[in-house]
Amino acid sequence: MKALVTATDGAYGIRLDAVTEPRPAPGQALVEVRAVAVNRGELGFLERLPPGSRLGWDVAGTVVRAADDGSGPAAGTRVVGLADRDGWAERVALDTSRLAKIPGGVEWAPAAALPVAGLTALNALRHAGRLLGRTVLITGAAGGVGRIAVQLAAAAGARVIAWVGSPERARGLAELGADVVDVYGARNTEPVDVLLDGCGGEVLAQGFQAVVPGGSVVCFGNSAGAELRLPADWGRARPGVSLYSLGLFDEITRHDVGRDLAFLLQMVTEDRIDPQVALVTDWSAPGEALLALKARTVAGKVVLTL
Numbered sequence: 001m002k003a004l005v006t007a008t009d010g011a012y013g014i015r016l017d018a019v020t021e022p023r024p025a026p027g028q029a030l031v032e033v034r035a036v037a038v039n040r041g042e043l044g045f046l047e048r049l050p051p052g053s054r055l056g057w058d059v060a061g062t063v064v065r066a067a068d069d070g071s072g073p074a075a076g077t078r079v080v081g082l083a084d085r086d087g088w089a090e091r092v093a094l095d096t097s098r099l100a101k102i103p104g105g106v107e108w109a110p111a112a113a114l115p116v117a118g119l120t121a122l123n124a125l126r127h128a129g130r131l132l133g134r135t136v137l138i139t140g141a142a143g144g145v146g147r148i149a150v151q152l153a154a155a156a157g158a159r160v161i162a163w164v165g166s167p168e169r170a171r172g173l174a175e176l177g178a179d180v181v182d183v184y185g186a187r188n189t190e191p192v193d194v195l196l197d198g199c200g201g202e203v204l205a206q207g208f209q210a211v212v213p214g215g216s217v218v219c220f221g222n223s224a225g226a227e228l229r230l231p232a233d234w235g236r237a238r239p240g241v242s243l244y245s246l247g248l249f250d251e252i253t254r255h256d257v258g259r260d261l262a263f264l265l266q267m268v269t270e271d272r273i274d275p276q277v278a279l280v281t282d283w284s285a286p287g288e289a290l291l292a293l294k295a296r297t298v299a300g301k302v303v304l305t306l
């Protein structure tokens with residue numbers, strides 16, 4: 001079968017190549033892939049991994065062989081799931097504990113856009129605690145995780161402040177539920193109970209200044225790749241603030257991923273969240289889409305279809 005693998009000759013160091021067929025373990029379903037999503041974290045892997053390496057966490061497709069241990073959905077079921085960095089392929093073996101049935105009416109692309117972005121946003125907000133009546137500041141709000149986090153926080157009853165890199169990046173965020181949309185550092189923000197940060201560096205430091213004593217800071221990314229410098233009195237000025245570093249593949253060891261995916265899909269079918277697919281392209285020519293994601297010109301998720 002074919003899969004996207006890292007390469008030195010292809011566009012953005014990636015090309016289709018022949019790889020061995022997956023051999024599902026007893027608790028894995030064999031899935032024929034129809035759409036996969038791209039995450040910023042995968043762009044990093046593309047730049048780091050040696051040629052011939054596999055990629056791909058977000059997968060939507062049809063079960064072609066149910067798991068041998070009897071768990072999970074039957075053959076023919078449309079599913080979305082979280083793969084172990086081998087999902088950008090014609091077929092993949094997915095743990096039945098890490099997939100959910102796609103409800104009728106949800107297309108392949110929005111389903112594929114959900115796992116990493118949706119589960120990261122969901123878990124980050126859970127760590128922030130109760131949100132009803134609280135103010136949540138979300139940085140990198142125009143990105144894949146940010147756009148879902150804005151919607152989930154608003155749905156949970158929070159006042160949402162969205163921070164973006166430029167006025168153009170603000171487009172659409174008010175419609176998703178942001179009460180305030182601001183450019184990083186443009187003006188002093190109101191005090192916030194929760195800071196959800198995917199940017200790191202200077203943006204995280206700015207956001208931290210707005211967090212009230214006893215508030216929560218959840219860091220899930222460092223897109224800026226920069227060090228964090230906080231004022232010397234950061235703790236004394238904000239007693240009780242908690243700081244949590246979230247890693248999705250660590251989180252999922254403690255959560256029911258299938259149930260969380262089903263919850264997110266249910267919210268999609270009820271029009272309570274939109275996975276924000278911004279760019280869909282055929283997987284045979286992903287170069288331009290990947291470059292657009294890197295350049296931050298995509299307003300949401302990039303999805304590759306097979």
Ligand SMILES: NC(=O)c1ccc[n+]([C@@H]2O[C@H](COP(=O)([O-])OP(=O)(O)OC[C@H]3O[C@@H](n4cnc5c(N)ncnc54)[C@H](OP(=O)(O)O)[C@@H]3O)[C@@H](O)[C@H]2O)c1
Pocket residue numbers: 039040041116117120139140141142143144145146163164165166169198199203220221222223224225246247248249293296300
């Ligand atoms: N811990 C985990 O398990 C986990 C899971 C998912 C994602 N992540 C990380 O979380 C971050 C967000 O992921 P995503 O999929 O939402 O990415 P994305 O769609 O590319 O969004 C990233 C956002 O970060 C903002 N940003 C600020 N400074 C940036 C910089 N120097 N370079 C690039 N972007 C910058 C951009 O907003 P503006 O363009 O408006 O500035 C952009 O909207 C990434 O760093 C990703 O690796 C971590």
